[in-house]
Amino acid sequence: xxxxxxxxxxxxxxxxxxxxxxxxxxxxxxxxxxxxxxxxxxxxxxxxxxxxxxxxxxxxxxxxxxxxxxxxxxxxxxxxxxxxxxxxxxxxxxxxxxxxxxxxxxxxxxxxxxxxxxxxxxxx
Numbered sequence: 001x002x003x004x005x006x007x008x009x010x011x012x013x014x015x016x017x018x019x020x021x022x023x024x025x026x027x028x029x030x031x032x033x034x035x036x037x038x039x040x041x042x043x044x045x046x047x048x049x050x051x052x053x054x055x056x057x058x059x060x061x062x063x064x065x066x067x068x069x070x071x072x073x074x075x076x077x078x079x080x081x082x083x084x085x086x087x088x089x090x091x092x093x094x095x096x097x098x099x100x101x102x103x104x105x106x107x108x109x110x111x112x113x114x115x116x117x118x119x120x121x122x123x124x
Contacts, residue, residue, distance in 0.1 A: 012086055023076075
């Protein structure tokens, strides 16, 4: 079992920044590629960013490329999502997810573990 706990969400003005964190506990963190997904009201959960086990490979949704950065600290069993130039369309509940794989997976159905999410609100 892997437990994931997100933090760092909140209210920010358009153009602002937030840094989300996801702390993992349980089985070996380095065995898992890590993803961030988000879900806005009335919409499906969508892939945002992913990072491989080693941290050497990252992948982003087109909608966040150039604005968001995913990173991980395997010594701290934590994955981060730095979000810059936030827009109202970025408002959602952001979820951390883990998949027992070397490389990034973007399909939410393939994730092995999920956190409970952290709410990001962006005011215009």
